[in-house]
Amino acid sequence: MRDAREVVAGAVVRQGHLLLARRTWPVALAGRWELPGGGVDEGETPVAALARELEEELGLTVRVDEQLGADVGLPGGRVLRARWAELVEGEPQLREHSAVRWVDAHGLVSADLVPADRAWTAELAARLA
């Protein structure tokens, strides 16, 4: 039941553009762009965790949909998974990130993504095309 090692990230699409957020930490990832999300807490489902993280970090209300792409191994043995998320309400607020932007397929491909998230670039770009 508990999978404390799972991290979940959200692919939020609005009007054909994907939400990217720029990390501030750790140093190795600072300044690079990610699909926002975070760790699944004890006793929490990945779906609930993603909704919570997007609310906490960006002030967004989302409806979490199906998984996209492959599972990605993170340093330290954690597993990162991504899900589509429909934006229900809110404009992104910078609570933990240094910037956000909405990218089309070209913007995604040319973005300096955190390494793990590159696993999903092709599937995301296809959806945005």
Ligand code: DCP
């Ligand atoms: N991560 C990633 N790509 C994403 C989201 C996260 O590579 N799209 C990585 C970065 C971190 C780890 O997953 O190494 C955890 O992400 P966060 O630091 O954003 O999550 P939390 O703030 O919830 O931290 P933690 O779960 O470690 O408490």
